[in-house]
Amino acid sequence: MSSDQQQAEIPPLTEGIAPGTATDPPVGSEAAATVTVDGTEVALDAGSTLLDALDRIETDDYVPALCHYGRQEIGPRSECRTCMVDTEEYGIVPACSFPARDGMTVRTAAREAAEARDVNLDLVLSDHNLRCTTCGKNGRCELQDASIENEVEEPRYGVLDDRDEYEPLDDSSPFIQIDRNKCILCNRCVESCNDVQVEGVLRIEGTGKDTRIGFQNGAETMDESTCVSCGHCVTVCPTGALVEKGIEDATTIPLPGFTQKNSIGKTYEHSTQAKAPMTPKKQDEQTETVDSESRTTDSETVDVDVWDDASGGGEWP
Amino acid sequence: MTSIIPNQKPVIRVSESGFRRSVPERGADQGVTVTAVGSTGLPAVEPLVTVTQAGETALYTQCSPADVEAIIDALEAAGGDVDDAADRAKKTPEAVVDHEPTATRLPTAGVPGLDTRARSVLGGCGWRRPTNPADYEAAAGFEPPDPEAVLELGASLRGRGWGDLCHDAPLAETWETVRGAAGSPVVVVNGHGTTADTLLLESAPFEVLDGAVALARTVEADSVIVYASAADDRAVDTVREAAANYPELPVGVDVVTGPPEYRAAEPTMALEAIEGNHRLEARLRPPGPEEVGLHGQPTLIHTPRTLAHLAVGLREGELPGTRLLTVTGDVDATATVELPADDTLADGLDAVDLNGRFKAARVGGRFGGLTSDLDVAVDPESLAAADLGTEGSVHVLAEDRCLVEFVGKTATFAAEENCGRCVPCREGTTQLAGLLRDIYDGSYAPEKIDELVRVMSTSSICEFGVQAGRPVRTALSEFEAEFEAHADGHCPAGSCLDPLEA
Known part of the structure; x- marks a missing residue:
């Protein structure tokens, strides 16, 4: 087999990856836009969300946008919903994942939006072990920062403490x-x-x-x-x-x-057994037909050079 | 295949839901044609045997296999005469109806439940053989429509059910978006999970396919994908067979199944399931599936109900203007009926016998609203104005049902069955179930419940979370006394506190 053919048969590295999450559409705006946030006009490039506009100015209300990361193309996941803002055009929307469309008017201090942010932040805390004093991230925790900034004193639904x-x-x-x-x-x-x-x-x-x-x-x-x-x-x-x-x-x-x-x-606890170098999932997958008992030993001795095998290369899962 | 619609020779139809029992199928060459047809939507009257010849039909309800044999024998002995056969058969027909010899819909006059003022979308159910194209052709089906006519109907036709991308909204605007979007459009038929949709796929799949094909032509879609729950075997098999029998399909039609969980009917989770994701969760929007949908292509997602209304509208030149309503809960048997849009929910209850005295109903799906007042028209505006759901269902609760227990169970269901993606739904439903449980400990906090339900509906990603609090919200507004009574330690219905104390 020539190396060219072999290349063609290798599937992308992402082929076998299954993160269990939905395939979201691109949420940035299609074109450059000017939006008004709390009375201030903000001009934005194409591909922007409302949160990009919020980040540019001093907003009336604090908008935690807790789960937002905004670097390395990670997110927006838009799961925590602590970035809800009011818009004249679309009602209450999540700023982190709503396209900044030209002419939109955004208010951060609208009552229902503020309520949604507060309640959702408390809902995050309701499922969080709040033992900050024994936590290694005490003082450099984004949830802690957001809770302090949002003036959470006693979360409505308590915290995970059982x-x-x-x-x-x-x-x-x-x-x-x-x-x-x-x-x-x-x-x-x-x-x-x-x-x-x-x-x-x-x-x-x-x-x-x-x-x-x-x-x-x-x-x-x-x-x-x-x-x-x-x-x-x-x-x-x-x-x-x-x-x-x-x-x-x-x-x-x-x-x-x-x-x-x-x-x-x-x-x-960490098992004290010596372990072979960790192998990516892709190599482990090759042993999927082997029954589970022999699987662990096989996965360490599996032929790493599988791409030399024409049939193996073609039957990528 | 020959059509049974001209009804010249004697025809016996056996209509029932679930998998067909042994219907002794016979062709016309044996004098009497005997054939299985789909369910009428009213299992209480089934197996329903209809004996038809020359513009006359006798309807026999609740027939055993022995009854079916007896009716066949009687009809043969009577030389095909419907009335004479009725005299000879030991079983008395529920009704004998005169109709046009070429009737394309089940004649229903005189059969309680079936006899609503309208039966056009469900007309073929229990009359035409579901997968037989000749029967459907005789009912003026398979006519390639004019795209302009499709768009015109779409301007006033509203999407049916939460599985529809255009739930309660007119369709044409979304169709225009798909026509204007870059890529190859796809039409998804979302037949997951709702009784009425499953009925259409089982009993009248050509109506659904015809609507989908007309829409696919209009938006120039390359493919139609019928999506249904893997648990609805008969619907899946029937629509697959119907697609194979569809004459000269202008687009490819695939039938794909998804897991039977409730959430899998949500339009974007349906797309995730069709794409083969092993775990289903909702997608963000905008942009919605009409711009970036299945595999990134512009995608329309409509329920079988929506598409059947479209197909019937195209055939008749105007929309039928009806709503399908499924009545379930404390009733003898679940019934799906078709009502004029100005009929009320109470009219739908005529199709069933209640088990016990009526107390309340959950109207509009799993997360519908609770009410004791069924004098509400079945059109979406009237239902929404009463804070009821528009799923097209009424779940009846008899007098001995405790509403606090009932909405508590709905909240627990929501907490267990949500996709787990967004905080207001994932954590909100858990807290909601907890707040309801606290009532049993004497702690009743209506403002706290109101606030939580409001935030769940304003900030959840999909309809699941938006609607999940409605049973609690509506129960609180009409039946607050029951909640207060529970906080005081007694259950007015007498059903839920005693077991706890025992």
């Missing part, structure tokens, strides 16, 4: 710690893992209140996942859900006997 409901802390990876009790499901880590790093490790799984960050190979712990420990997910995480190991207690307030680790009931 040890029976806590998800175990995943301390199994040598480099990255996961505390899902602090996850706000902003999806930034999933996008950085799949769309930027093209590793295909993380995904969103489950529905309703069981929605969580999981692994595309079905592993329960990070150690058993196909993570290559690039760390991108940690850098984009707005809260203490994904933290670099070694500094997970960096900003913990020193109260004797209280640490991030014992703030939760159960912890998945």
